[in-house]
Amino acid sequence: MSILQFFWKNQAQVYELTLEHLWLVGISMLLAVSIGLPLGILLTRRPAFRKGILGISTVVQTIPSLALFGFLLASPWLGERADRIAITALTLYALLPIIQNTYAGIMGVDHNVREAARAMGMTDFQLLSQVELPLAMGVILAGVRVATVITVGVAAIAAAVGAGGLGEFIFRGLAMVDNRVILAGAIPAALMALLADLLLGLLERRFRYA
Amino acid sequence: MCGLRPLPPKARPFAARAARPQSMNMVQQPNAMIEFREVSYRLEDGRPLLCDLNLQVRRGETMVLLGRSGSGKTTTLKLINRLLEPTEGQVLVDGCATTDADPIRLRRRIGYVMQEVGLFPNLTVERNVGLVPSLQGWSAERVRARLQEMLALVGLEPEHFASRYPRELSGGQRQRVGVARALAADPPLLLMDEPFGALDPLTRAEIQHEFQSLKQRLQKTIVFVTHDLREALMLATRVAFLEGGRLVGVYTPEEFRQVSNPVVAAYFKAFETGSLP
Numbered sequence: 062m063s064i065l066q067f068f069w070k071n072q073a074q075v076y077e078l079t080l081e082h083l084w085l086v087g088i089s090m091l092l093a094v095s096i097g098l099p100l101g102i103l104l105t106r107r108p109a110f111r112k113g114i115l116g117i118s119t120v121v122q123t124i125p126s127l128a129l130f131g132f133l134l135a136s137p138w139l140g141e142r143a144d145r146i147a148i149t150a151l152t153l154y155a156l157l158p159i160i161q162n163t164y165a166g167i168m169g170v171d172h173n174v175r176e177a178a179r180a181m182g183m184t185d186f187q188l189l190s191q192v193e194l195p196l197a198m199g200v201i202l203a204g205v206r207v208a209t210v211i212t213v214g215v216a217a218i219a220a221a222v223g224a225g226g227l228g229e230f231i232f233r234g235l236a237m238v239d240n241r242v243i244l245a246g247a248i249p250a251a252l253m254a255l256l257a258d259l260l261l262g263l264l265e266r267r268f269r270y271a
Numbered sequence: 272m273c274g275l276r277p278l279p280p281k282a283r284p285f286a287a288r289a290a291r292p293q294s295m296n297m298v299q300q301p302n303a304m305i306e307f308r309e310v311s312y313r314l315e316d317g318r319p320l321l322c323d324l325n326l327q328v329r330r331g332e333t334m335v336l337l338g339r340s341g342s343g344k345t346t347t348l349k350l351i352n353r354l355l356e357p358t359e360g361q362v363l364v365d366g367c368a369t370t371d372a373d374p375i376r377l378r379r380r381i382g383y384v385m386q387e388v389g390l391f392p393n394l395t396v397e398r399n400v401g402l403v404p405s406l407q408g409w410s411a412e413r414v415r416a417r418l419q420e421m422l423a424l425v426g427l428e429p430e431h432f433a434s435r436y437p438r439e440l441s442g443g444q445r446q447r448v449g450v451a452r453a454l455a456a457d458p459p460l461l462l463m464d465e466p467f468g469a470l471d472p473l474t475r476a477e478i479q480h481e482f483q484s485l486k487q488r489l490q491k492t493i494v495f496v497t498h499d500l501r502e503a504l505m506l507a508t509r510v511a512f513l514e515g516g517r518l519v520g521v522y523t524p525e526e527f528r529q530v531s532n533p534v535v536a537a538y539f540k541a542f543e544t545g546s547l548p
Binding site for chain 2: 171173174177179180181182183184191196270
């Protein structure tokens with residue numbers, strides 16, 4: 062039985078696990094952006110927090126994913142459900158590139174433009190929303206793109222704690238020593254990562270000025 | 272009046288300096304738009320950029336701040352719209368200390384043009400020019416009418432330029448848009464920091480001449496920073512010459528040509544012949 066035939070035979074399950082995978086990645090990215098973006102902005106306003114926040118998110122990044130999943134398994138409320146564990150871990154992994162790029166993007170705004178904005182009597186909020194964020198958007202989106210690709214990959218490990226997703230095929234294939242089953246998980250995951258990279262890359266290009 | 276030609280602060284005896292702020296309160300000129308009272312500005316590490324500046328800018332005049340790089344011209348300018356705050360002394364705009372005023376409201380009444388222009392690259396010319404009026408809550412219609420008026424004023428046809436982005440403009444056009452943006456909300460006071468410094472000589476001369484006729488029509492109070500002697504003498508009502516963070520003197524262009532001060536003479540010589548004294 063070739064790989065294509067295997068896909069055809071198991072298409073319902075491939076479809077279901079792909080959706081599950083997408084759901085894990087989507088929710089995690091939503092959370093990561095809504096935490097990471099404000100944190101990145103905070104760092105540009107309060108440079109004193111910079112070392113602490115970037116330090117913590119870098120440390121999180123270095124924890125092996127399997128260990129982080131296992132570690133969260135033991136925590137009280139989170140450990141009760143597999144998807145909570147998975148989403149928490151994925152969100153933590155996605156934070157660093159988003160925080161870092163938000164900070165770098167805003168700090169990279171031409172200081173003449175920032176000074177002109179201040180001299181024109183913009184409040185700090187107007188400066189941020191009308192000048193800094195639009196100009197930093199390309200860099201911020203690049204961070205989101207990297208974070209998304211990482212998350213699609215790491216989400217495959219989520220199956221180890223029973224959170225589902227395409228990792229199910231991969232772990233099952235490993236146990237069965239059957240490459241076709243592994244590929245049934247790996248190929249859709251790779252396509253998902255490539256597609257996300259492509260789409261966010263296109264979006265990013267719309268924010269190029271100068 | 273006494274404020275016309277302040278002596279270099281170094282030369283003044285200490286007692287006279289200490290007594291000055293109080294006495295100046297009483298003699299404050301009603302037509303002084305900006306007044307520097309014993310203003311010093313130091314960096315956080317204590318390095319002084321400006322020392323004991325006393326200067327009055329009268330309503331409607333063009334005060335040119337002239338001096339070499341690092342003489343404190345730009346620092347002086349930024350103290351007016353509170354981009355910097357004085358370490359000592361007070362800067363009064365319209366009789367009110369800048370540090371007592373709300374910086375946002377203060378800045379919206381002051382136009383600001385700088386060498387690098389600082390146009391917002393993500394906004395069209397139309398949005399760049401209309402920004403301050405929009406922030407002040409003008410109606411969209413009034414902003415649009417003002418845009419037409421401003422672009423025509425600086426010699427750019429609105430129908431050609433309104434929808435362009437800054438990257439699609441030449442250096443001279445960008446600088447014109449910068450001037451239009453600074454004038455858009457009709458501020459009584461205009462600060463200009465070497466606005467024409469980055470332009471080629473021909474474009475610079477063109478814009479200088481246009482600006483000269485423009486400022487006569489507008490009747491604004493203008494503080495203009497430059498290191499270009501010819502530009503200073505052409506545009507100034509009065510020239511304030513700075514050297515090493517200190518005011519050397521304030522002169523009319525005619526007076527300035529006759530000044531016997533060695534620093535000023537050296538500046539003249541270097542500018543005209545390119546040689547060191």
